[in-house]
Amino acid sequence: MARVFNFSAGPAALPEPVLRECAEEMLDYRGSGMSVMEMSHRSPLYQSIIDDAEATLRRVMGIPANYHVLFLQGGATLQFAGVPLNLMRHGRAGYVVSGNWSQKACQEARRYGSAEVVASSEGTGFDRVPEFPSDLDQSLDYLYLCQNETVFGNMMRDFPDAGSVPLVADVSSCFLSLPLDVSRFGLVYAGVQKNAGPAGVTVVIVRDDLVQDGPALGVCPSYMDFRLEAERGSMLNTPNCWGIYVCGKVFRWVEEQGGLEAMEARNLAKVGPLYDYLDHSALFSPSVLPGHRSIANVCFRTGDEALDGEFVTGAAERGIANLKGHRLAGGMRASCYNAVPQEAVDALLAYMSDFEARHLPRTRPI
Ligand code: PMP
16 A cells, blocks of 8 residues: 555545544444444434534633634535534625635625625735735625635635624634634634545534524525524434544544644644745745745745646655645645655655756756
8 A cells, every 4th residue: 555645735635643533443333233324313322422522622722711613514615605504694704815715705695795805915826824904894784704725825814803703714724734713703614624634524613692593694595694503513314424533533543642832833844945935946936925935835846837747746746745726826736734744845856956957957048
């Protein structure tokens, strides 16, 4: 068995011990005689699995007691609608547009009301986090942002001061990569397929007072009604039983590794040398300004599309997989999520300097 160094942006690398444990329990989950995939979600045994996943996540993230934790389906994309359907009580929300995902969320919200762009870095190709507005209209229903822009590779370390307007954050691609003060937000959500499990589970963490009166919009499907989902323990219907089970194991793995501070330190130790290399390279250049760079998605390019392609193909031949940038951004992207080991980054750095040494003469003016 040969496992590659996997820099996929998502679905992405999972911790090997978790994969092994899943394999061991595949046919017979702890003496039950069945796989978790074959188990009723209404059984006490499955209830213990989902309860344990939630309790572990609450410990790992330090989620305050007045927040509901939901395990839903439909990906992060469904939450582009779920957020306005539940929170747009007066028909107006503000959006910070820092890249592809907040732009998509903003467009989707316009199906339900007025979604106003209050800050954007589109003008500079999303090479940074936009400057936050200083005097936010306090009549907005919420202020939406995407903490880590997976496609373009920028990340917010600070958040806007929104006054009494609830902050809503899509944290999909930095979920569990670093500590997050949940109490600053009205709602945070994440698709789990980058750092926390297989695709098909979205974790929604929402402050109870925001949903206690039910969804803002009457057309909200029951499935997306956060109050109802909270009342039913994320089991209004059949949940993604298997996915939640794997997430629970990843949450435990994060806890055993030392929690979110340890994850942040490890991730910085991975991406720091990559950014440093890029800042000093004569061939490659980083796509995002210092101070705005993602802890997970390192985006870079040579400036020559054919050379970028050659780099990605050559990497794959060496077992360094999934470096091609998103089609909207071009170039390369090395996604260094929690389960990507330091050795993967070391191998990538070695390959980059080898590639640079071989190709630099070609790119220099004669
Ligand atoms: N938000 C962010 C930040 C993402 O990175 C992605 C997917 N890469 C999405 C939303 C959409 O997620 P999904 O495919 O689970 O709907």
